[in-house]
Amino acid sequence: MMNDDVRRFIESIPADRRPLFERLRALIQNAYPDASLKLSYGVPTFKSKGGWVALGYWKGGVSIHTNGRHNIEEFNAAYPRIKTGTGTINLRVTDVVPEEALLAVIRRAMTGGGNWGWCGIVNVLARFGKRPGVRVRGEKPPGR
Structure with missing residues (x-):
């Protein structure tokens, strides 16, 4: 169940970025239906016993945040044209979204592969x- 803070955050997402955000949110929720979803550091964050994944948006797209570069190293090597940061994947609205590769990142971050x-x-x-x-x-x- 979504709390009011998360609902307000999602409602504030500009229309051009919302479909990508919702697609990524569904990907995480389908993989981890029991994960809690709360606003943490100002962005919706899915937490499990083993780790967490957060979603945010920016001028050109949507970001998936994890707790370290080690969670996204394989993704970064396979998709060098998609911008990444320290533990973050920045997807542009125009990017082809590699769902299986993103799911691998999500699994690593949520199951403790992201816990140092x-x-x-x-x-x-x-x-x-x-x-x-x-x-x-x-x-x-x-x-x-």
Whole structure:
């Protein structure tokens, strides 16, 4: 069930972007019918026990937000012409929407593939030659 904040957000979406937004919302809801849907950081966010996916809109289209680049790496490699950011896919209204590839991104983000956890952080640090608790020269300590 949709709360009033989410309903107002969807009603505020310009007419040219709403069909794409609704298509992506249906894709997420069909894959995760039990996910909660609430406004978080100003955008509709689907949350499951394992992770989350959010939808927003911008001047030229609709964005799918996840919690990290690792969720969209394969998508980015397969669809380099579709603009991406850190964990975000920015679909233009004119883009051909690769639903199966987007569904893979959604699944990864919603089932914990998007949750870093300690093991994920250690693996990322290892990629860059760092060990947990060891700073690289010139690097600021955590939290500063």
